Amino acid sequence: MKQILDHPWDITETDALALQKRLSLKVIKQDHFLEINYVAGIDVAYSEYTSQLFAAVVVFNAKTLEVIESVVAEDAIHFPYIPGLFSFRELPPIIKALKLLKNTPDLIVCDGQGIAHPRRFGLASHLGVLFDVPTIGCGKTRLLGDYIEPGKMRGERSPLVDSDEEIGSVLRTQNHIKPIFVSIGHRISLTTACEWILKISPRYRLPETTRQADQLVNKALYVLNSKQKN
DNA sequence: GCGACAG
DNA sequence: ATCTTGTCGC
Numbered sequence: 494m495k496q497i498l499d500h501p502w503d504i505t506e507t508d509a510l511a512l513q514k515r516l517s518l519k520v521i522k523q524d525h526f527l528e529i530n531y532v533a534g535i536d537v538a539y540s541e542y543t544s545q546l547f548a549a550v551v552v553f554n555a556k557t558l559e560v561i562e563s564v565v566a567e568d569a570i571h572f573p574y575i576p577g578l579f580s581f582r583e584l585p586p587i588i589k590a591l592k593l594l595k596n597t598p599d600l601i602v603c604d605g606q607g608i609a610h611p612r613r614f615g616l617a618s619h620l621g622v623l624f625d626v627p628t629i630g631c632g633k634t635r636l637l638g639d640y641i642e643p644g645k646m647r648g649e650r651s652p653l654v655d656s657d658e659e660i661g662s663v664l665r666t667q668n669h670i671k672p673i674f675v676s677i678g679h680r681i682s683l684t685t686a687c688e689w690i691l692k693i694s695p696r697y698r699l700p701e702t703t704r705q706a707d708q709l710v711n712k713a714l715y716v717l718n719s720k721q722k723n
Numbered sequence: 724g725c726g727a728c729a730g
Numbered sequence: 731a732t733c734t735t736g737t738c739g740c
Binding site: 536577580616635 | 730
Binding site: 538539541546574 | 732
């Protein structure tokens, strides 16, 4: 798929912070798309000794949840893990993978936050702005914000709040199962984002998009590890 | 100064 | 992210 905006990735922490503040102005927090036929999921895994990263993208038919296409890309780690600057670590391999895609996703679900971020520019928003594609941030844990426990049933949610601003939803995707953290990435409203997450999470806590991408990326790691032993 | 802190 | 065993339940 096509990237409409780019910037250097080997930058200092200070420059990364400034870049986030500048690009965060471009985030669109309302529904801004026509039809969503293809939904994609992304996940990244790390190789212990080779300091390599693998990113997988799996594209689904949004209506039937059948897998349409999947790709994997590898890259070298060139940015440390710093909470709040996560995208500078994982986006390089993700961008490589997206460029291998033959189909163009209408919506991308990311492993991590969207605007539920100190500068309102988490991984999902960063990706959305660079490709000008609708994205949703879907995290297993919280980066920041306060919330009260949502109801115990699937579909119930409570607001995630930071300095009097609603930055996301704590959403229960299965009855009596620990909720997940959903936030706007780009070109989508919070309500629509939650509806989509529920739609693509028919059976487990995490969306099928994330689960399939996770399986694929770990398969790639397994292959790599096998080669290194021989 | 003391915690908190996406993956 | 990754390191790690068994175990409870459908």
